[in-house]
């Protein structure tokens with residue numbers, strides 16, 4: 001038994017070493033990922049609950065690392081937040097999305113609004129508004145096709161630079177969605193103070209619709225969003241039961257594996273075109 005325990009220890013420490021080696025190489029390689037062309041934008045459709053039509057998509061980043069393969073944003077976004085590279089990543093994603101929108105338009109392909117995740121950090125740098133303005137202009141993008149998904153952490157910063165950025169977005173017509181609603185520091189004050197267009201119910205609530213508390217939280221959030229004239233999107237919808245439940249409550253849109261996981265651009269266009277033929 002003792003021998004066995006020893007072996008287990010060796011295995012455990014070997015996998016720990018691989019983990020820390022991976023972390024080390026990711027940190028080292030992240031800064032070169034953009035210039036090396038290793039980042040990809042995937043799209044996950046948002047579906048209108050009442051019609052089943054694709055009415056939008058969320059842009060989700062992926063990193064194709066030469067050694068580690070496809071790395072999830074949950075692994076490298078925290079690193080990028082720490083070393084500040086998140087600013088460049090965010091600007092790159094916006095540019096990429098606008099470029100795709102422009103290509104789709106030029107080729108006569110269907111177009112839907114795209115939501116982009118935004119780090120709270122980006123709102124604190126005042127040059128940001130000119131970066132957005134220039135990107136939209138260069139790519140000839142209609143601002144109403146862009147929505148930024150932010151979390152309550154962004155609004156919690158209560159800072160003039162953040163407020164100015166949000167005013168700017170509203171002025172030029174970029175929409176704002178409050179992501180992961182119900183987790184973190186949810187406060188009704190934000191809903192009153194900021195020009196929020198969309199509320200996204202966090203997937204942790206959708207996962208347990210049979211739980212009474214989660215059911216009540218979902219119902220109240222939809223009621224609240226409707227009352228405030230906001231759109232409400234449920235994320236992480238995986239089952240027909242969840243869809244039926246959300247349909248009954250008139251939740252505007254759903255997003256989740258039930259309809260599609262995040263897919264590369266070509267596949268997303270394919271989904272959009274199939275939906276139109278139908």
Ligand code: C2E
Pocket residue numbers: 044059060061072073074077090093116117118119149179180203235236237238255256257258261262
């Ligand atoms: P998020 O913004 O909450 O995005 C939703 C996550 O849920 C995505 O994970 C998506 O693939 C996943 N998801 C969608 N439907 C389902 C479902 O039915 N079941 C389950 N279990 N999961 C589902 P992903 O793509 O791994 O992204 C993770 C997080 O990384 C995102 O969470 C977001 O916070 C961050 N992220 C992704 N792309 C970007 C980006 O371009 N910029 C920034 N700043 N953050 C990003």
Ligand code: CA
Pocket residue numbers: 058117149179
């Ligand atoms: Ca999001």
Ligand code: CA
Pocket residue numbers: 179180200202203235
């Ligand atoms: Ca979310």
Ligand code: CA
Pocket residue numbers: 180
């Ligand atoms: Ca999340």
